[in-house]
Amino acid sequence: MTVARLVATLAAPLPPPGADAPELVHGLLVQRGDTELVALDPGEGREVRFPAPWPRGLGTATLSPHGDFAVFAGLHAVRAVDPAGDIRWEMRHACWGGCDVPHASAAEYLDDEDHEYPDHGSAAVSGDGKLVWAHVREPDGEAWLVLDAVDGRVLGRAETGTVASGSFHTAHPDPTRMHLSIGEGEEGSPVLSGQWDGRLSVTKVDDELVALAVSPSGLLLTVDVTQETLSLHDEDGSVLRELDATGTLPPGAGSRVYWDLEAAFADESTVIVAGAGNRPARHWLLRDLTPRGEVTYPFPVAGPPRPAGDGAWYTVAEDGASVHLWAF
Numbered sequence: 001m002t003v004a005r006l007v008a009t010l011a012a013p014l015p016p017p018g019a020d021a022p023e024l025v026h027g028l029l030v031q032r033g034d035t036e037l038v039a040l041d042p043g044e045g046r047e048v049r050f051p052a053p054w055p056r057g058l059g060t061a062t063l064s065p066h067g068d069f070a071v072f073a074g075l076h077a078v079r080a081v082d083p084a085g086d087i088r089w090e091m092r093h094a095c096w097g098g099c100d101v102p103h104a105s106a107a108e109y110l111d112d113e114d115h116e117y118p119d120h121g122s123a124a125v126s127g128d129g130k131l132v133w134a135h136v137r138e139p140d141g142e143a144w145l146v147l148d149a150v151d152g153r154v155l156g157r158a159e160t161g162t163v164a165s166g167s168f169h170t171a172h173p174d175p176t177r178m179h180l181s182i183g184e185g186e187e188g189s190p191v192l193s194g195q196w197d198g199r200l201s202v203t204k205v206d207d208e209l210v211a212l213a214v215s216p217s218g219l220l221l222t223v224d225v226t227q228e229t230l231s232l233h234d235e236d237g238s239v240l241r242e243l244d245a246t247g248t249l250p251p252g253a254g255s256r257v258y259w260d261l262e263a264a265f266a267d268e269s270t271v272i273v274a275g276a277g278n279r280p281a282r283h284w285l286l287r288d289l290t291p292r293g294e295v296t297y298p299f300p301v302a303g304p305p306r307p308a309g310d311g312a313w314y315t316v317a318e319d320g321a322s323v324h325l326w327a328f
Helices: none
Strands: 005-011 023-025 028-032 036-040 047-051 060-063 070-073 077-081 087-092 122-125 131-138 141-148 154-159 166-171 177-183 191-196 200-206 209-214 220-224 229-233 239-244 270-274 283-287 290-296 306-309 312-316 322-327
Touching: 023 306, 028 060, 036 060, 036 070, 060 122, 070 122, 070 131, 077 131, 122 166, 131 166, 131 177, 141 191, 141 200, 154 191, 154 200, 166 209, 177 209, 191 209, 191 220, 200 209, 200 220
Parallel strands: none
Antiparallel strands: 005 322, 023 028, 028 036, 036 047, 060 070, 070 077, 077 087, 122 131, 131 141, 141 154, 166 177, 177 191, 191 200, 209 220, 220 229, 229 239, 270 283, 283 290, 306 312, 312 322
């Protein structure tokens, strides 16, 4: 067994249940509430609050690496907002609610039953704060966009050929690169890899994967949609190594053993993974995707490990009220 060391416990800035679980984004503790996105700098203790342009649940939200603007990916638009609530820019797109109306604001559909359970895209800000990557719906399909973080200009565009129920981005250490996981329900779960070098180039890693984490050098860790097999991919998407849950994980609460949908690299060769269905959570240390034993914590933890950078990872307390930061 490998013993994890508690580095810090960070109190969530917003109380549950009126907020999403807190998460670390670019080293900042970020939490989406009903009316705002809150960012806390754990080192300086500085807190910034961004008024939300539409209610929680209508899309996703993220933060710039310097905490100077937030990006809200909504049903009808991607909007960058500064701490005063002023709009830095807005890029409108077709509605994720499935209608054909080009909405000017969220007020047009807030009370519409047809928009009560919408699909959604997502957005992410590059590590240098210069680019915003956005998965959006268009009148004739879906697209992955690269936007200028200053003014929202569309710099690059690639059709995804998907019909998404939802998506999320996984950052790459190179700020010109990004991964996008798109969930299509029973239709598939493609993972795309994008690079911006003055033009946008996109490659498909696979049609039936979920991106979990990226190593410091850029190796991608994925799990298949059945959550049975972990795969480590090089920069061109080729599989370097694989590890099955069966034969690796002990039985959980049910008869089936499978990997959770999040993981964290502690360093280039060391990754912390979780088996799904365990309460309290159980994590394992893998080196070069070879099991090296279970991770032991000083107290029970909840949920999967999530990347925190600089050799650390974090877990969210079961009540969502705090984040525990860990290292070896």
